[in-house]
Amino acid sequence: xxxxxxxxxxxxxxxxxxxxxxxxxxxxxxxxxxxxxxxxxxxxxxxxxxxxxxxxxxxxxxxxxxxxxxxxxxxxxxxxxxxxxxxxxxxxxxxxxxxxxxxxxxxxxxxxxxxxxxxxxxxxxxxxxxxxxxxxxxxxxxxxxxxxxxxxxxxxxxxxxxxxxxxxxxxxxxxxxxxxxxxxx
Amino acid sequence: xxxxxxxxxxxxxxxxxxxxxxxxxxxxxxxxxxxxxxxxxxxxxxxxxxxxxxxxxxxxxxxxxxxxxxxxxxxxxxxxxxxxxxxxxxxxxxxxxxxxxxxxxxxxxxxxxxxxxxxxxxxx
Numbered sequence: 001x002x003x004x005x006x007x008x009x010x011x012x013x014x015x016x017x018x019x020x021x022x023x024x025x026x027x028x029x030x031x032x033x034x035x036x037x038x039x040x041x042x043x044x045x046x047x048x049x050x051x052x053x054x055x056x057x058x059x060x061x062x063x064x065x066x067x068x069x070x071x072x073x074x075x076x077x078x079x080x081x082x083x084x085x086x087x088x089x090x091x092x093x094x095x096x097x098x099x100x101x102x103x104x105x106x107x108x109x110x111x112x113x114x115x116x117x118x119x120x121x122x123x124x125x126x127x128x129x130x131x132x133x134x135x136x137x138x139x140x141x142x143x144x145x146x147x148x149x150x151x152x153x154x155x156x157x158x159x160x161x162x163x164x165x166x167x168x169x170x171x172x173x174x175x176x177x178x179x180x181x182x183x184x185x
Numbered sequence: 186x187x188x189x190x191x192x193x194x195x196x197x198x199x200x201x202x203x204x205x206x207x208x209x210x211x212x213x214x215x216x217x218x219x220x221x222x223x224x225x226x227x228x229x230x231x232x233x234x235x236x237x238x239x240x241x242x243x244x245x246x247x248x249x250x251x252x253x254x255x256x257x258x259x260x261x262x263x264x265x266x267x268x269x270x271x272x273x274x275x276x277x278x279x280x281x282x283x284x285x286x287x288x289x290x291x292x293x294x295x296x297x298x299x300x301x302x303x304x305x306x307x308x309x
Contacts, residue, residue, distance in 0.1 A: 024218050028195060031216075045285060049250070053288070056216050056252050063218060130295060133260060146253035154288060 016087040027059045034087060050154050050179045051094045057147045058177060059085060062098045092181055099174040107163050107171060117148055118158045125153050151177045189230045197223055198248065202230050209244040215251040224258035231262060235269045242266070242274065247281035247309070248289070260296070267302040277303040284308035
């Protein structure tokens with residue numbers, strides 16, 4: 001059993017995986033650990049910074065959104081604020097995957113935002129970022145969609161996503177951001 | 186007015202706001218979950234300071250990382266400095282960044298484009 005987990009992680013180039021409750025302290029610890037790892041393995045400085053930046057946004061995104069879920073809701077498939085966090089390193093890319101439950105009502109909005117981001121050119125992303133940054137209605141949790149735009153800008157690649165139906169009220173939302181390890185000097 | 190000094194943590198920057206010495210600096214990393222909570226004191230200080238500022242205010246920013254919730258708070262700070270500038274005070278913003286860090290240079294340019302206040306990009 002353990003060996004198959006190990007082989008599976010190795011096969012998928014997973015360097016970090018976590019399943020469980022996401023707290024602010026946990027996010028700090030993961031960031032610290034991965035930062036040390038990137039540092040210790042002599043990853044390119046630019047790549048390291050991008051990975052760290054995208055990791056901050058992805059992890060905090062999950063942290064903030066989980067708060068929005070009512071854990072006491074009887075139809076909630078999870079009883080605490082659990083999520084999946086995964087970081088992988090392939091030959092050409094780092095990838096960061098997060099997974100968490102979302103209310104089905106939120107899917108259309110999330111999906112349209114992600115599609116809009118994925119359709120946008122580099123220049124359009126820059127404009128979108130400035131638009132959201134300067135528009136009001138930001139504060140509820142200090143995030144307001146800027147996170148995903150920033151992830152897309154730093155990633156420079158399309159964001160992968162999926163909504164896996166869990167029951168009639170919830171789905172499992174996964175988001176994948178990739179960061180190239182190849183830098184133009 | 187009282188000076189404001191906030192020591193850095195792994196998620197929040199060092200802040201020095203010292204009107205006696207004319208030092209206005211935010212340096213380090215700014216990735217707190219609750220950026221609004223962190224920056225409230227800074228914004229209040231600048232608001233108070235802007236009522237009776239020095240003849241010349243140079244505000245230095247040198248951030249290694251910042252998250253998107255901090256980015257809105259930074260804009261709020263810049264807006265206050267912009268208002269001082271529009272009210273006829275001499276104000277400038279210096280955005281220091283690691284010369285290798287294109288992303289941080291680009292973020293500086295983003296802000297520069299949005300603001301009507303002297304905003305200098307300083308690669309270090």
